[in-house]
Amino acid sequence: MSSASPAPSFSGVVPPVATPLLPDGTIDHASLTRLVERLIDEGVSGLFALGSTGETAYFTDDQRVELLRTIVAANAGRVPVIAGAIELTAPRIIETARRLVEAGAQAIVTTAPLYTLNSAAEVADHFRTIAAAIDAPLWAYDVPVRVHTKLGVDLLVQLGTEGVIQGVKDSSGDDVSFRRLVAANEAAGRPLQLLTGHEVVVDAMALVGAAGVVPGLANVEAAGYVRLWNAAQQGDWTAARAEQERINRLFDIVFQPRGLSGDATGVGAFKAAMHARGIIDHATMADTVQALDADAVAGIRAILDELGLLPVAV
């Protein structure tokens, strides 16, 4: 990467932008534009486009470009935008990533290879190959529940020290490993920015040393995360914890659906809540992902109501 402009910084609250769909499954650009506007209004400091919450795996590259263009246009340069290039291996990721950079992504985030059976050394070369081929900073996304590979602390800090990756989004669910990553990164002169993807422990991860958070739940309400983060930055851990606990009550929406898949449940609950709050026009899921039933939606509305998050009038 040889860009002359300074690398964008991703810290604080950087929500993974959900993908509103019309009932026919095509992209709902109007709702997406409104969503981006709302996120920025509520104070987020960056946008994470085409992540898992954005159902990116279910879209073709043409659709991904289409989505990213709308996000970039709605953002209008107000906050930095990082985009996920989720594909199998380096050659395919590079193809996707180049299109996303061309469409306005200021940084690219990707995972270890999918489907293949690689060693840690091969995973390191995977990131090196991608970084060398794209004209934007690269981030590593550690999400073993989807990739079935855990990115090791030594690997990540080594790649940071080499300048291959600029940061890590950690959705590994392994706080011990994250703490060790923070420490190793400090010891190495802090080459990496470290974001957590776990929206229910942001106060704790901020205490531990996270530089920011990528909370899917912020699609439903981002303001709470911004307050939480500001309190943490000021060292007011009691306030941060109180805000986190309020947010975690909201997170209970993801436990309302019963018997559905992980994708149907998590993103489904977010979309149902966004729809209930009037943020998006439809709760349509990506094709082949099952819809929530009426009971789940009612449970989600009840939680929103309890927390005063339903609109007075829609």
Place this chain on the structure above:
Amino acid sequence: MSSASPAPSFSGVVPPVATPLLPDGTIDHASLTRLVERLIDEGVSGLFALGSTGETAYFTDDQRVELLRTIVAANAGRVPVIAGAIELTAPRIIETARRLVEAGAQAIVTTAPLYTLNSAAEVADHFRTIAAAIDAPLWAYDVPVRVHTKLGVDLLVQLGTEGVIQGVKDSSGDDVSFRRLVAANEAAGRPLQLLTGHEVVVDAMALVGAAGVVPGLANVEAAGYVRLWNAAQQGDWTAARAEQERINRLFDIVFQPRGLSGDATGVGAFKAAMHARGIIDHATMADTVQALDADAVAGIRAILDELGLLPVAV
């Protein structure tokens, strides 16, 4: 799928064609053509293009089309060709599959979704969506070590009965499940053709009811598998077992590399042996996959030599 011509049948020995590469990492079309010629000479009854042994995950769609075209041209219609469309989800698989059908694939094989978190019902819809969108028969590829989803017996037989899939390549390593799949398929009127991907238990799986085998090792030597299969077809299980045991000594080549990844080890051993036998010009691996060291190659050559599989003169 609405093709007027009868669906091609895949049974017997259907090797997954390896991908010979030049030292610069580009496709070695001359070696690939020679490999296809050899496989057909040795009596295989079909070709499985762009599978795991073919390192398909490491290639872009343009490269996949390029590979498939050479295989199809070299085959010249002598045996049916099925091609893997390995991608994340239905919309992306459909894009890839259509290009492969256009390039000459007579059937398409794909897996459950990658990266996403789906229920069995969603996986079924995934196959239904793909089958409805492509103009070729669809096969399911069950390889949990890579996909991290096991395709259930009920799901597969249901999809077979619906006409969504024509067959299954089972690389699940679960012989109990495969036996149950054979029985359920029989009970349903045999809608599916069932191929095993486990090259060291072909005699046993033939006894159990497999319709054929997809042996990566056949890239090194296919004639043994053809003999094994013919013996099994004639009910000569003693001869089938003896041939399998000879083949399994050859399979020990994959235990010569030490400390490398699964992909480097398995495909690496095949390529090293193919190169030692003069079948391909270089043992180059796909980019980011590590090469075997000299000790591993020497161990592989020793096994080939012991079995009389090295050429008298190269």
Place this chain on the structure above:
Amino acid sequence: MSSASPAPSFSGVVPPVATPLLPDGTIDHASLTRLVERLIDEGVSGLFALGSTGETAYFTDDQRVELLRTIVAANAGRVPVIAGAIELTAPRIIETARRLVEAGAQAIVTTAPLYTLNSAAEVADHFRTIAAAIDAPLWAYDVPVRVHTKLGVDLLVQLGTEGVIQGVKDSSGDDVSFRRLVAANEAAGRPLQLLTGHEVVVDAMALVGAAGVVPGLANVEAAGYVRLWNAAQQGDWTAARAEQERINRLFDIVFQPRGLSGDATGVGAFKAAMHARGIIDHATMADTVQALDADAVAGIRAILDELGLLPVAV
């Protein structure tokens, strides 16, 4: 182990004896005696006491001794008896095993350590320590679904060559590994006897080289397994397969229970069928294991009826 008498041999059909219980949860010695008598009448060549099918993990050592004594007494020396000593680690296994040997076990079978986090070298020492401390041949039980450790081919053959273990009961569900174990054992001069625990692929595993089978389902009907094994020994693979396919229809009883645990489902189905056939007086499960519901029992009876396995009058 320093016994003067020749080591007992375990091959052919060696069923894991189920544990009949009275409604109050205590051992039903009358049913157990009847079960052993029936197994021997039907032609089994050994008895595997205190295995998983015997719910051994749910019993104290006093109860295990009590169970074993009844089995040994009922057997009256007609076939050899091997007993499971299932405990956490070597010192605890040795305590249990010594009591079982004293109570009449002619061989002991145990697993890799439970709960601990050990290397392969430590697992090897675990077996060595046990073998040195007990006065009976030791067998290794490979059941990763319960132990969460897979015993490797090299480890097992090494322990066999050292004389530490006499055989292996393989319930790993990994036929590729089992085939490699057979080959490595042959290459080493056959120090090990290799039994498969997978009751639905006995024909295939016999072809592959198993010395016998430990079929939980034989508690319901052993005669079929004896016929199957005899056919296989005579090289009549067609007859062996036909018998296996009949047996596998019987095995469908384990798919009748819905939503219960693995132990409730598998052993529960065996006990329900044994009860329906009049082999045991009660289908009571070990304490804390849930009972089957009436629908499951009805489904099991229907399969028995279809196969002509219900008694004319009980």
Place this chain on the structure above:
Amino acid sequence: MSSASPAPSFSGVVPPVATPLLPDGTIDHASLTRLVERLIDEGVSGLFALGSTGETAYFTDDQRVELLRTIVAANAGRVPVIAGAIELTAPRIIETARRLVEAGAQAIVTTAPLYTLNSAAEVADHFRTIAAAIDAPLWAYDVPVRVHTKLGVDLLVQLGTEGVIQGVKDSSGDDVSFRRLVAANEAAGRPLQLLTGHEVVVDAMALVGAAGVVPGLANVEAAGYVRLWNAAQQGDWTAARAEQERINRLFDIVFQPRGLSGDATGVGAFKAAMHARGIIDHATMADTVQALDADAVAGIRAILDELGLLPVAV
């Protein structure tokens, strides 16, 4: 449980007591007594006997009783003592637990069943059965890396509400789940005391709502954990974090051994450091667990030296 005396409370720093051994593998009571004395001197508020750090799985019940008696005698009633009863299932756990209560344990902690295949309902009955049979409060120990079962939030709070369990030691490595457990426990009126077993994130888990910590590393140095905990109790999160970061540098001792098992590495590093500090006389490991090599020990000493934790003279 029907004890008249009030249930002991376990909160703050409750170290899992390591088991010093003589070179012949027998218990080193002198070192154990010294260790207990030191822990109490450094300010711990309870003792967790016979946990994983205590290598409890490797000892017979007689040895466990012997160990516990020495701990109880050395403690002399100064802090409450909870003891692990690690065994396969309820009947066997009850036998062990009764002996431990008789030997002075004021509470018992155990896990979900080992080896068996149970449902959540069966696991709940497992804890109910044990609690009803012993005369001491019961705690649940959630350590999936060893037990291969995760105890769910709903299950634990239900058991707490029923009075079956008094608390939970969480070594699940799943901070998201722990946060949800804290919240659900609060919502239920706080029936449970919740201890974390993750010694490197105690500051964060204290912020989140842990009632205490069970740090294996406290066997090497407990004073730091006491300072950390006191700071957290006073809401001085900056001081808590600083102390945690110092402790985490000490924790790097567990990364000095290379290529050994989990048990050899973790407990081995603790014992090597305790020996280097003069706390115990020998670093002997339980039988079949491999010893550290000289390089690992040297690396551990270097870290102790850097942190000023080596004695001036031993």
